[in-house]
Amino acid sequence: MIANLTYVLPMSTSNFNLPPQLTNWHPYKNSQITDLCLILGDQLNAKHSWFQQVQSQRLFVFMELAQEANYVTHHQQKILAFFAAMRSFAMALHQAGHQVLYLSLDAAVNSGNLTANLDQLITQLGITTVHLQQPDEYRLDQQLQQWATVQPSVSVTWCDTEHFICARDVLQQWFGDKPSYLMEAFYRRLRKQTGYLVDEHQQPFGGQWNYDKSNRNKLPAKHKIPAPLLFANDTSELADMLQRMGIKTMGSAQTDKLLWPVNRQQSLQLLDYVLEYLLPNFGLYQDAMTESSWAVYHARLSFSLNTKMLSPKLVIERAIDYWQQHQERISLAQIEGFVRQILGWREFVRAIYWQFMPNYKALNYFKHQRPLPDYFWTGDTKMRCLQHSLSQSLDYAYAHHIQRLMVIGNFSLLTELDPDAVDQWYLGVYIDAIEWVELPNTRGMSQFADGGIVASKPYVASGNYVNKMSSYCSNCHYQVKLKSGENSCPLNSLYWHFIEQKQELFANNPRMSLVIKQWQQRSPSERNDILATAQRYLEQLNSL
Structure with missing residues (x-):
């Protein structure tokens, strides 16, 4: 294995500047546009059915929103990565022939509020139908649901994000109302349903469902960890915009070399790197901590997954295919640990969220109240x-x-x-x-x-x-x-x-x-x- 390997890959789109035709809504006024399709910052799924055919009456709308930048104090890199990924996706749709409108954070017509912007666009452009993908955050789901119920002049249609393996209400469907749920039971059922790492009798490869006990090793002394794959996305102009617009952030950022993947191409490059250099030891040192590496053998694919630039199905199936071709250097425990994080835990916590919200957010079992140091x-x-x-x-x-x-x-x-x-x-x-x-x-x-x-x-x-x-x-x-x-x-x-x-x-x-x-x-x-x-x-x- 190659140790201390770092790639720095430049972003092909300089500074994420948007072409004027994406930021100006006036050309769509009195046009044949009748349908507005809203794309939220975590709905960047290039494989969604919305995008498979160009439709002349549809306008895809992106918004950089003050309400989203300010509802908590975010890390500067987080906001920069979301805005850069949104801009990359908007430009990709535009280049594919779709009609796109992008409201940047500093646009004069951007109120900073999601539904206020929708109201304005509907009025100005004569929109008759609004298409929404179900938000993954309860807060945004409620905002849009409440807005949709009071729309006298437009039809509102909802669809799935076509990303997750399970439906929102999967716990209710499978297990009914319960005070708590076991991830292991959920995970095993999902393994059988998908066929991942099970044989023709729906039994787990190797005879065990879970190799977590093999995932608790401390790193040996002088162990060489591959350096993480980094990117060099120039977000300095986005950072200037955040400062100009008074967005409060935490943490630090090298804004001219943002290290996170911000489009599908970069996300796939990171996935390739993970499979070749990290998967062989992913499970083995999954719980290890060291001062010599901030990433260890972790994939760092979660941003790409959570923005939907990558799908869980794609990541899991690519990983299993790679393991099957390289079993001489990747053990079953490594691939099972990787699959469990995505198929098991990621799908499970989303199901828990939708099963117990909104009350879940207010739970304080121990009644702890100390402020953060x-x-x-x-x-x-x-x-x-x-x-x-x-x-x-x-x-x-x-x-x-x-x-x-x-x-x-x-x-x-x-x-x-x-x-x-x-x-x-x-x-x-x-x-x-x-x-x-x-x-x-x-x-x-x-x-x-x-x-x-x-x-x-x-x-x-x-x-x-x-x-x-x-x-x-x-x-x-x-x-x-x-x-x-x-x-x-x-x-x-x-x-x-x-x-x-x-x-x-x-x-x-x-x-x-x-x-x-x-x-x-x-x-x-x-x-x-x-x-x-x-x-x-x-x-x-x-x-x-």
């Missing part, structure tokens, strides 16, 4: 695991799932941070964060604020887990071996403080009973020292 926006903390994970998030708009879950999420839960504030930070900081995928992962899996809808136990851990799975602890101000006292790892005492505080809630939970028993068997003096240390850390939370 300042270092969530600076990375300035003496805890090395947290410092690295936060700084990486702010630098790259990315952290892999163990950094999100077992470092930042674990710390947030142990320190009793308000899940509303945690949600808003996660939704803003990560390039791939759209609420349907962020909310079940954060409020559910990470914070257990849903009381067990997604996870059967809280995902909490002491410093020992971080030490086992990373290189962080050897370079930290705090000592991971100490459970209490001066310079002891905060995760240690905070973990046992959490167990002490929540033990009655989990007295009957079989997955928590052992650790509760271990805590109760400690001597009173040891417990008191640990709890006193945890209390001191909670009181000094902003200066850890």
Whole structure:
């Protein structure tokens, strides 16, 4: 395997400047245009049936919206990537012969509000039919649903985004109303339905459905990780527009070399790179953390998937085909781990989102209320695991799932941070964060604020887990071996403080009973020292 390999691929469209014919609506006034087709920023599916034939009466409309840029504080790279991807897709449709109107953020006719813009265009262009794809965010779905019910002069039609493998209501269809659902049961059923990695008898290849136990290896010393594939998209003019329009962002960006794929071509190049260089070790080191690589063996395809530049079906089938041709260097555990993330977890959390919204967003099982410490926006903390994970998030708009879950999420839960504030930070900081995928992962899996809808136990851990799975602890101000006292790892005492505080809630939970028993068997003096240390850390939370 080639180590330390980085490609930097320039974007073919300079600065993402839009040609005048895409930004001017006047030519469509008094024309034969009767149908407006709205394309949201995460609906960039080139394979959608809308685009397979040019229709002279149809106008495809894109909008860069202040309401979307401002509903949380987003990472600068996230907004730049979304706008660049939208502009790339709009230009591709235009070049394919479709009629396209693009309202840039700074357009004089752009009110910044989705439905106000629709009203204006309907009036100005004499639109009689509006075609909508179902939004994936509940917030936007409700905005458009409510708008559609009060339209006296236009017909509104809805269609599927033609992206996901499962329908929104798949949990209801398959399992009916339940207080919680098991991802494993969902995943196995979906494997049988799709035929992915199963034999003619619908049994799993290798005799196991799940190779997660093979996905928990720490990186060996001096292990060489392939450098991530990066792109060099010049978004500097988009960044100037954000500043000019007063859009508040977090994090940093090299705006003249935005590293994320922003069109289907680049997304396919990244997929090819993942299959050749990362898939052979994807599952093996899926949970590993290191300071030597911010991407490790993770695919970083989630932005391309969540904007629909790539489909889950395409990615899974390309990966399985590649594995079948290279089984001498890619084990079954690697491909199963890859497929499980997309076919299993990604489809599952979307189903959870639509099954339990809108109430899901307000759940706060532990009633935690602490505000986020300042270092969530600076990375300035003496805890090395947290410092690295936060700084990486702010630098790259990315952290892999163990950094999100077992470092930042674990710390947030142990320190009793308000899940509303945690949600808003996660939704803003990560390039791939759209609420349907962020909310079940954060409020559910990470914070257990849903009381067990997604996870059967809280995902909490002491410093020992971080030490086992990373290189962080050897370079930290705090000592991971100490459970209490001066310079002891905060995760240690905070973990046992959490167990002490929540033990009655989990007295009957079989997955928590052992650790509760271990805590109760400690001597009173040891417990008191640990709890006193945890209390001191909670009181000094902003200066850890």
